[in-house]
Amino acid sequence: MRTHFIAIGGAAMHNLALALHEKGYNVTGSDDAIFEPSRSRLEKKGLLPQELGWYPEKITADIDAVILGMHAKADNPELLKAQELGLTIYSYPEFLYQQSKNKTRVVIGGSHGKTTITSMILHVMHYHGIEVDYMVGAQLEGFETMVHLTEDNDFIVLEGDEYLSSPMDRRPKFHLYNPNIALISGIAWDHINVFPTYENYVEQFEIFIEKITNGGILVYNEDDAEVKRIAEAATNPIRKLPYSTPEYSVENGVTYLETPEGAMPIEVFGAHNLNNLAGAKWICQNMGVDEADFYEAIASFKGASKRLEKIAENGKNVAYKDFAHSPSKVAATTKAVKEQYPERKLIACLELHTYSSLNAEFLKEYEGALDNADVAVVFYSPEAVKIKQLEEVTYEQIAKAFNREDLIIYTNPEAFKEYLFHLKYDTEGVALLLMSSGNYGGLNFDDVKTLM
Template sequence: MRTHFIAIGGSAMHNLAIALHEKGYQVTGSDDAIFEPSKTRLEKRGLLPKELGWFPEKITSDIDSVILGMHAKADNPELLKAQELGLKIFSYPEFLYEQSKNKTRVVIGGSHGKTTITSMILHVMHYHGINVDYMVGAQLEGFDTMVHLTEENDFIVLEGDEYLSSPMDRRPKFHLYQPNIALISGIAWDHINVFPTYENYVEQFEIFIQKITNGGILVYNEDDSEVKRVAEAATNPIRKIAYSTPSYSVENGTTLLETPEGDMPIEVFGAHNLNNLAGAKWICQNMGVDEADFYEAIASFKGASKRLEKIAENKNNVAYKDFAHSPSKVAATTKAVKEQYPDRKLIACLELHTYSSLNAEFLKEYEGSLDAADVAVVFYSPDAVKIKQLEEVTYEQIAKSFNREDLIIYTNPAAFKEYLFHLKFDTEKIALLLMSSGNYGGLNFDEVKTLL
């Protein structure tokens, strides 16, 4: 099978390209910009395009399928050539469905927690030597790629993103997978550039539930009132299983999960992660792993990359980075770190980096999200606002939105870095939390390690 990727350098796209290469497909691709780690990983397997740019001459009639990435525009010259030749053109999720039509599809959806839950499931399967196909949105310990596809595996576990499928296909990705087993972890308004109202956003999850195959299973978080309402209102012929946050305690910086065999120490922490764990347990049980085997495996799960990832620690201080950027994620992550380290000064730093978080109207959703922090810091780049062609966000709007009088706000990367490097790690007990889907205007996280 010959497959060509338009925009092969993307995080998801390059992983799919590698997965198909390893499956024996003949893979080619193009892109106008390829960054690390995609560049090195493609180069290692001989898949890196010889030069950057779009080359319609690469598109020939012997190509079996063209996969179109979100980075490509509708007027992309390679796409236009593929359309002219009448080639089969797939969005990323469409192609994943094609690859899994004869498998049991397990799809993990939700505004937050889906990467962690998918990662937990894969960790448990890997621990017990159960081979499954998968697609997950983070690099996992023990896994070479974020996508794995075979002919022989019975299950495929897919992280179900609600964002758009491709420039040509405006349907949310998770509408295309038609799950046999589905999970919804939470619903909190996001992607406001695509879903302009809260009701419109919630509707996508209602449609997702309708896409579950007849006789399939919906596992849902009943602690989330919107998820509970949407799940219970669904009338299609599926089985529903509710889950909630299990009982746990924190002793000397270690979280103990209550199990039928007694309290068990685990590596992850925070009520939101324990909630994620409960959802993962139900999915694993419906994939044939019993409760005792689940607990045995999950004890060693350290978390997904960039999800409450510990970057440095010494006797009195600890530093974490986290992908949190939406209001609900920021609130849950900040609360989790304070609960885990109640005797340390929690300095929580949030970069407003996404389209939603830099939108003046949406900012008010952040009210109270940093309340668990002893010191709350917000960083945003006026340049990022201009690049995203948004109205200018003012210092006063941010201060008002978070509704916290002692909020510290930085707009200059150098000034923010100077603030970090003058924290009193040598005389105070500090828990530093860096939350962003960006890098604070160029912060090297390896340098943060040297502070402790």
């Protein structure tokens, strides 16, 4: 089968291209910008476009499927040519559904935790040598790609993103998967550029539940009041399995999970991650892994890339980076690190980087998000606000939104780096937490290792 990717360089798109190449498909693609690690990974497999840009002449009548990435615009020359030729055009989630129509589809949804839960499930399956197809939003230890597709595997595990499917298809991605088994981890308003009201955002998860196949299973986090409400209100013929945060304790920087066999040390920490673990356990049990085998496997799970990832440590100090950017994620992550290291001074640094976080109206959602930090730092780039064509966000608006008088605010990347590199790490135990979906205007996280 011949497939052509319009915007092949994206994190998800290039992984799908690699998966189809591995499956034996004839894969081509185009993009106007391709960065690392996508560039090297595509080049290694002979899939890197010879020249950057869009070339309508690449689009020919013998192409079986055109896969359209979110980076492409509706007036993309290659897309227009494909439409002119009447070729079959898929969004990324549409194509994944086509590849998994005859499999048991397990879809992990939620405003937060979905990458971690998907990663936990895949770790358990990998540990026990159970082959499954998958799509996950982070690079996992022991897995070559973030997408894996076969003809033979019975299950496919999909991370169910609620963001838009493609420039042509404004439906949330997870509406297109029609799960046999679904999970919702939590609901906290996000993507306000697409879902302008909280009610509109919640509605997307109600539709997701409606899309579960008749006789399917919904696993849901009953600790989240909104999730519990919509799950219990659902009337379609599905089985509902609630989960909640299990009992655990923290001793000398180690988290112990209570199991039927007693307390078990685990690598991940924080109430939100223990809650994620409980959801992953239900899913694994419904995929044929019994409880004892789940616990045996999950003990060695160290977390998904960029999700509370330890980047440096010495006897006194520790540094983590985390993808957290929405208010609920920031609050949960900050609390988790303080709980894990109660004797250390927690310096929590948050970059406001996403469309939502830089929106003046949305900023008030961050009130209290950094309250568990001993020192709270916020970084944002006025330039990023201009690029996203948002109204200017002022120092005063941010200070008011977080409602913390001692909040430290930086807008200059060099000044922020200067602050980080002159903290007194050697005189007191510090837990440094760097939360961002960006890089603080050019911070090299490897340099942070030298501080510890």
